[in-house]
Each structure stands twice: as structure tokens, then as C-alpha cells.
Amino acid sequence: MRVGAAAADLEADDSMVICSGIGPQWAKGQEGKLRAVAIVLEQPPYGKLAIVACDVCCLTRDLLDPVAAEIEETTGIPVSHVLINATHTHHAPSTITLDGYYRDQTFCRRVQRAIVKAVQEANAKLPAGGCQFYFGLGEEKTVGQNSRLLLSDNTIYWIGPRSDAVRPTGPFDSQLPVLAFKDPNGKLRALIYNHSTHTIGTVHGRVRSPSFYGLAAQELEQEWGGTICFLEGASGSTHNLDMPTDEAIRRIEKAIKDALAKAEEHPVTRLAAIKRPFFFRVRHFDEAQEDEAVSYYCLKRIQDNPYYIISIFRRGREIVRPDQGKVLETWLQAMVIGDVAIVGVPAELFTSLGLEIKRRSPFGRTYVAELANDTIGYLADEEAYDLGGYQVWTSSNNSYAERGTGERIVDEILAMLNELAAGMSAPTEKRIF
Numbered sequence: 001m002r003v004g005a006a007a008a009d010l011e012a013d014d015s016m017v018i019c020s021g022i023g024p025q026w027a028k029g030q031e032g033k034l035r036a037v038a039i040v041l042e043q044p045p046y047g048k049l050a051i052v053a054c055d056v057c058c059l060t061r062d063l064l065d066p067v068a069a070e071i072e073e074t075t076g077i078p079v080s081h082v083l084i085n086a087t088h089t090h091h092a093p094s095t096i097t098l099d100g101y102y103r104d105q106t107f108c109r110r111v112q113r114a115i116v117k118a119v120q121e122a123n124a125k126l127p128a129g130g131c132q133f134y135f136g137l138g139e140e141k142t143v144g145q146n147s148r149l150l151l152s153d154n155t156i157y158w159i160g161p162r163s164d165a166v167r168p169t170g171p172f173d174s175q176l177p178v179l180a181f182k183d184p185n186g187k188l189r190a191l192i193y194n195h196s197t198h199t200i201g202t203v204h205g206r207v208r209s210p211s212f213y214g215l216a217a218q219e220l221e222q223e224w225g226g227t228i229c230f231l232e233g234a235s236g237s238t239h240n241l242d243m244p245t246d247e248a249i250r251r252i253e254k255a256i257k258d259a260l261a262k263a264e265e266h267p268v269t270r271l272a273a274i275k276r277p278f279f280f281r282v283r284h285f286d287e288a289q290e291d292e293a294v295s296y297y298c299l300k301r302i303q304d305n306p307y308y309i310i311s312i313f314r315r316g317r318e319i320v321r322p323d324q325g326k327v328l329e330t331w332l333q334a335m336v337i338g339d340v341a342i343v344g345v346p347a348e349l350f351t352s353l354g355l356e357i358k359r360r361s362p363f364g365r366t367y368v369a370e371l372a373n374d375t376i377g378y379l380a381d382e383e384a385y386d387l388g389g390y391q392v393w394t395s396s397n398n399s400y401a402e403r404g405t406g407e408r409i410v411d412e413i414l415a416m417l418n419e420l421a422a423g424m425s426a427p428t429e430k431r432i433f
Helices: 061-075 105-124 211-224 245-261 287-301 306-323 351-360 382-387 405-421
Strands: 002-009 035-042 048-054 082-086 132-139 149-151 165-168 175-182 188-195 227-232 271-281 327-337 340-345 365-370
Touching: 002 105, 002 188, 002 227, 035 105, 035 227, 048 061, 048 105, 048 227, 048 271, 048 327, 061 082, 061 105, 082 227, 082 340, 082 365, 132 245, 175 245, 175 365, 188 211, 188 245, 188 365, 211 227, 211 245, 227 365, 271 405, 287 306, 327 405, 340 405, 351 365, 351 405
Parallel strands: 048 082, 188 227, 340 365
Antiparallel strands: 002 035, 035 048, 132 175, 149 165, 175 188, 271 327, 327 340
16 A cells, blocks of 8 residues: 655634634634645555545535545545545634634635645655555543533533533543554654544644644654644534643643554555435424523523623524525545545534444444534434533524434445445435435
8 A cells, every 4th residue: 555645734824713612713823733634545456545634623515525626636536535524623714604703715715725735745745665554543531521511400511610510411432543654664654543522722822723633743743754644533522621732732642652552554455435425404493492592501601791692593593594494415425444444424423423333333443534525513413402502502503404414424324334344335326315
């Protein structure tokens, strides 16, 4: 197998609004680099795969579809074999219209160019000699937790005080897989790692940053050489609530090192991928019930201008209201590198759903890259809809897919993985329900 890797910087400045939460915010200065990191794998006669991670909050398919098409045209890597993941850092300029502000079009164009450049350069760096593939499964169970805590009034924690928290309402996925590619001399050429916590937190205050996952990758590159790519896992329901960012960096680095130290060589018998349209409906909702849930939580838990947040969600529901019941289209993806599977899901997927994919996959080593190739907001499991909370509040930029969409995505991803396991990679006809 031949492996090429490259990274392209995402240029940004202090004038650009940051995709950080409710309402517009700005950063002053930057720590680390914001990057598009690309790894291209080639294994004759199976062709190539391109895996890309971008240090942005999320990316929609109107930005990514043209990028994937240009990659295919200029490198020969099929669109179906290109996975583009957003690392979900909350400290980069906005690439979407979200919670009271608009995406920065200049930055979006720069992101598009950087993705194409990174893949083209990685493809051009494919060496004449081969690489060995090493896999190690690590663990980091302290950087992050299930953040949907049940509170004493039977609401679900989002922000504000949580001294009355009763228990977490879902699981945390502590797995940290490492996929390492070394040249014949044992030198690291590229490494992919995956973990499942929201990418939030800076070392130096309100600055632009790839946050702890990206900073850890860049520090390890300085130590080891090679190119390191982070893929954000199923983290719609998990956050780092308490740990300082510098300590999170240290612990993630240690977990990567531990996993790499015990990694074993895996023969790569083939590369394959499926990228398939997926159809879902916009939910129907009761305006009074939605407004009551948002208003109750904000007025009780948020001291700093709760009425502004309430108004943001009202505006978001106004945008969704005319589209209730409408069928929308997005992408799902599955790829295999030998006996390791990576799936791309276009949403902030709840960890319980990511774990279900892992549990039922025909590949014993299966890992989720959320916010891949598109974004359609939060995707919760059935129990989370019963419990309520921020992640299932209806809004055009928060959660709008109908209940059950998450489970349907799990089923479709598993069907794709089973096709790959059976040696089939040709797409089947489109299916709507």
C-alpha cells in the first residue's frame, strides 16, 4: 500500500465571526494552526481512498460536493472514495449560518481551496515504495463524559449550574483507535486517530484554535514527523465539562502514544468504499410545547440574557415551520482499510448510536467519523427525544430531522458495511423509507 499525506493551512483573521455557540463572537489571535489534513491511500488493484479532516465546526454539502468533484477530476479519486470530516472545533471562523450569525464566505472559499490542495498534494506524494499499516486500539476515558445530565427538575443539562445533577443519561465512548502508516524503515508517514468528545476548549482564552485534539496532533507531529489526522467520533452527547485544555492535550497525546506503542501490523488486502444518498424528513413539531421547553430551561438556568437565547430558538423554528414533513437528502459513507472500517455520518451523532454501529458492524474494528460530507444538525436516539433537552430542541441550526432518523441511519450504515464485508461496493438504487 502506498500512502501520501499533506496539510494545508486555513487562513483566518480577527474580523471573522467564530462558530462558537449562541450569538456572534470574535477571537483575537490564534494558537496552533487551523488546517485541512489529507491522507491518500492506494492499493492496486483497488484504487485510492482520500480521508480529510478540517479544523472547522461543520461543513454543508453545498460547499463539499463541488470540492469532492474537483478532487475526482484532478486526482482520479472517485467521489465515493473521498471522506471529508469536520473536527468540530468551536474556535474557527463560521462555515455555516448558525444561532444568530452567518457563515464567513471568504473563509468558506479558503476552506474549499485548502481541502483540494491538501488532497492534491497528498496524492502527489504517493511514494514509489510501500507502507506498512499498523493498528492499535487505545483508550481515553477522562477527557469527556456524557454531558446530558439528568437534573433534579427532570430537565437535561445544557449550560448553567448543574450542582443538582442526578446522573448521566447515556454512555461515553472511551475508545481511541490509532491507524499508523510507516515506511519500510519504520518512519511514521501518517497517522489517523479517533475519539468522541466535543472539540471545545483553548489554552489561551478567546483565540482561534483547533482545540485539544488538533493541538495534540500538531505537537506529536513536531515530535515524530509525519502527518497526523484527527477524525471526530460520535460526540453529539459528550463534552469535556471540567478539564483544562492543556491537561486534555497531555492526556490525548499519552493515549495516542500508548496505542501506537502496542499497535500491530495489519495486512491490507483491499481498500473499498460506498457513498450513498440518504433521505430523511423534517420533523413536525408543536410550537407551544417547544417554546415552553426552551423558555423554562433558559429562564431557570441561564443568567446572562436568557431572552436572547429564547428568541434565537423561536427564529430557528420559524425557518423550519414551512418545511415540516419535507424530504431532504444527505450522504452516508462507509470505507474499509483492510479489516478496519470507517463510517461517515453527516451529523452530530449521539454516542449511543455510534456505539450501536460498532456493536452490530460485521467489522470488529469499526469507527465513526461524524460531521462527514455534510451536516444536518444533532441526531439523537429515541430515549433522548423522550427526555428532551437542548440537542433535541427544534431549530433550523440545531435539530430538525424527524424522530427515528438516527436509528434509520444506523441501519443504513450497517447495510453498507455488510455489503463491503461481502465484497460488494457498487451502489444500489435510492430508497426513501
